Amino acid sequence: MPQKQDNSGTSGPQRQPNRLIHETSPYLQQHAWNPVDWYPWGDEALEKARQENRMIFLSIGYSSCHWCHVMERESFEDEQVARILNKHFVNIKVDREERPDVDALYMEALQMMTGQGGWPLNVWLTPGQVPVFAGTYFPPQDYHGRPGFTSVIMKLASVYEQQPDKVRKQAEEMQTALKNDIYDRLDPAPVSVEQLEKAVERYSAAYDEDYGGFSDAPKFPTAMGIGFLLRQSRRPGSEKARDMAVHSLEAMIKGGIYDQAGGGFHRYSTDRKWLVPHFEKMLYDNALLLPVLAEAAVITGNPLFADTARETLAFLNREMRHPDGAYYSALDADTDGVEGKFYTYTYSELQSVLDEDELNLVSEHYGVTPEGNWEGVSILHRSTPLSDIAGRNNTTVEMLRAKLEKAKEKLLRYRNQRTRPGLDDKIITSWNAMMLIALCRCSRLIDHPSDDAVALGSFLSGRVVRGNMVYRIVDKDDNVRQPGFLDDYALLCEAFSHLFELTGEPRWLALSVRLARQLKEQFYDENKNAFDFSAQDRSDLISGTRDIFDNAVPGGNSAAISALYRTGQLAGVPEWTRLAVAATEPLAEIAGEHAPAFGYLLQVMHRHRHPGFEIIIVPASTDKKSDEKSDGSGTVGGPAAFGDTTGKMVHLWRDNFDPGSYLVILQEKDAEGKIKKQTKDPSRPKSSPAEPDANGDLAQTGFFSLYDDKKLRNGKTTAYICRDFQCRKPVNTPEEFEEQLSDT
Known part of the structure; x- marks a missing residue:
């Protein structure tokens, strides 16, 4: 996002930047030349409020937020508004993508007060950080019965100074409400087929029969829900689930929410027909839609889905990719102050x-x-x-x-x-982890070159993973900032397990194992079978938060459950899989009843109730391609990357595709046919910390015992088809492989 300049070209005294000029967040930089005396969230601002007994005005947004830009132009650039704010409040700006914990806490307060949510999120706090009033966008002046921003801040300043008891009572009530734990009101239940069927019914009730999707206007992509419906569509009698998923994807692809000229999906549609989008492009939307498109491509055989995924990947690599393989956060909706102009x-x-x-x-x-x-x-x-x-x-x-x-x-x-939309160039760990999952799925399912996945994995392992610590942000100066939250650890853990599945290289699963341990040690509340959003030893908030709902991105709780379930299975740690199931049970009933809020969790529930095969293929060195022409499919991933026998087996796996199955192709065997104990990453940046010891991390799991006995039989490529790692007779030919796949 281009940095805003001062007003040296205008009449009057030259405006000076505020404290945000020292921040690296593109969103905070946008406000660095406001006359408002902004502080970033931190000890300096919070201590000032306490010492001076002043209310805090907390404004939360993000760089590509259209109404955030509007409110800045109308109110935060206004000298009179700034004078009022600076006189009566300690003013704090937060980028919600940097501090999702701050955003989550005060969004909960807004929803309690108004029943609504959205950004910009504007909250007024006591000096002790307790919210007493909140709203989203305010017009600058009173308008059609809606209070203007100037009126709001004048009224709040007056009430705080003249009626402190009223403010204190409101704060006490809000603090009590925010400390209520939803888990105290939940009834745990085993994951059941009936809950999954109930979830399909809930999606069906919300489904737009004419235009696809699961709401009226505005209409969001709901990638996680569609992913669940695709999984459920494989069950007998689930034609409705398939129809809803396929129709919704087709409608989005044909609509204006999809960038027909350049590829990639916009944030959401403002109308029921998917025609008029809100034009910002978010990494997470596209990262979540990509694996769904790839899975739909192999489930339906419709080339529309694979073509759309490839166009979206081309867009991301062209416009949102860091030179070292990571991906930036967002492209703005506005150009030259006009939404959609680009x-x-x-x-x-x-x-x-x-x-x-x-x-x-x-x-x-x-x-x-x-x-x-x-x-x-x-x-x-x-x-x-x-x-x-x-x-x-x-x-x-x-x-x-x-x-x-x-x-x-x-x-x-x-x-x-044309003038290009502003780019939010910060690199967010959890969003890039979603992108890594997408790249792995697209490599395996639709032959996208695997080099992109390996490059992104190397970036994340080398930049954001520091020992047992994960950082949330890599800024434009290549500095890591902000200790990671639950979603960063969980999605990265899951992503590295996908990269192991794609490449067969143990070092990636070793990283997944390391992060799984941290999920359990730093975030898991065993008394509630739940995960805290912030690590248990790190928080500067008045109340902890639980991130249980799958909204625009997977909730941290769902992501942690998915990561532990998957890593536990692939690494041979049944304790983690059992923990994931236990953490699912408090939410199982409400996930079925309120399905659109639990799309990611429902996918894990489906995997648990309808487990797929674990397939391990050990290619023989003699397994060569009869046609040596390269088709650009990358070094690993799709059928064309392997010899004839292995490639045919991968083709058959696709033809019988089950989204809940694993396919690991072990390429790293030593002379005795065992897993090579240590592998190095040649693309790892030289300046990055030392590479983790894959031996040490994996030796503490059941990994080697799971995979070491998966050897060549008869000197030929050998496939093992297993369920819960109880394996059938190993096979050497595609025909035998297909027969076992068909025998469910």
Whole structure:
């Protein structure tokens, strides 16, 4: 995000930056030249409030938040507003992506007070950090019965100074409410098939039969819920689950929420039909949708899903990738203060860029008209199928698709000459962990080059993992900041287990094992069978938080359960798998009843009730490809990366795909056919801390006993098909492999 400059070009005295000028968060940097005397969250601001007995004005947002930008322009840039704030309050700005714990605590307070949520999140606190009033966006002045920001801050300052008993009573009530633990009101129950069926019913009740998705407007992608429905669709009698998942994905891909020219998904749709998006692009949305698209591609055989995943990956690598393989956080919705300006087109612009045939094709396929479909411009969306256009013009879909690709290249080149949306260039561990999971799934399922996954894994292991410590942020100066939260540890733990599954290299599972131990030691509350969002020895908040709901991203609780379940199975630590199941049981009933709030947890519940195979393939050195032509599928992952026998087995695994199964291809065997005990990462940055000792971490698990006996049989590529690591007879041929896969 470009740094905002001072007002040296305006009349009057030159404005000086506030304390946020020293912060690296792009969001905080946006506010560094406000006349408001902003502090970052920390001891200095909190101590000042206590010593001076002043209320705290806490404003929380993020860099690509449209209404955050609006409120900044209208209120925080206003000199009169700033004078009032600076006189009466200690003013603190927080980037919610840096401090999700602060955001979660005070968002809970906002929801208690108003029944609503959103950003910017504006909260007024006592000097002891207890919230007494909260809201989201405030207009600068009173408007149609809605209080303006100036009125709000004047009233609050007056009440605090003249009616302190009223403020104190409100604070006491809020502090009591915030300390209530939802786990005290839950009834644990074993995970059941009935809960999963109930969840499908809940999605069905919310389902939009006409346009897909699970709400009216605004409409969000709900990738985790769709992932659960795809899993459930494999059960007999679950056609409805499949239909809802597939229809919703198809509708999103055809709509304006998907960037038809450049690839990638916008944040959400403001309308029921997926036409008009909120134009920001978040890493986490795309990272969560990618594995769902890849799984839908192999489950349905529809190339639309694989093509969309590849376009999205191309967008992320082109516009959001760090040179060393990690991914930035977000692209702004606004350009030059206008939302969507970068992504929309006028008809006259298309006339100037495309030839006549291309213009006619693009206009018909993407619904472009001289009038536009949104505020005089056109949002590209797939309004007419290519098959219909081909039928009317005596041509083929293939010819039209080739012509359309050339036209899209022109549109993208033209668009790239515009002022680009602001980039939030901080690297967030949990979001990059989701992206690593996505890359691993896309490599294995749709042949995306695996080099991207390995590069990202190397970045994360070398930059954010420091011994037993995980950091949340890598900033633009390549410095790590902020100790990680539950979601950082959990999603990174799960991601490294996926990278082990993809590459067969033990060092990745060793990292997963190390992080699984930290999840249990630092975050697990064994009295409640729950996880704390902040490590138990680190918090500067008035109350701890539990992150149990899967909203835009997986809740920390769900992510921890998934990570421990998966790592426990792959590393041979049944204690972790049992712990994950125990932590699921308090939430099992409400997850079924309130399914849209538990999409990620429902996937773990499905894996537990309907476990897939664990498949281990040991390739023989003689297993070569008969066709040595490279197809660019990468060094590991899809069938084309292996010899004929192994490749055919991977193909068969795809043809019989079960999202709950594991497929590990062990490429690191020593001369005795055992797992090589130590592997090094050649791409690890030289400046990074020493690489963890894979031997030491894995030796304390059942890893070597699980995998050492998986050897070649008869000197040929050998596959082991297991359930709960109780394995069937090893097989050497694709035909035998297929027979065992089919025998469920």
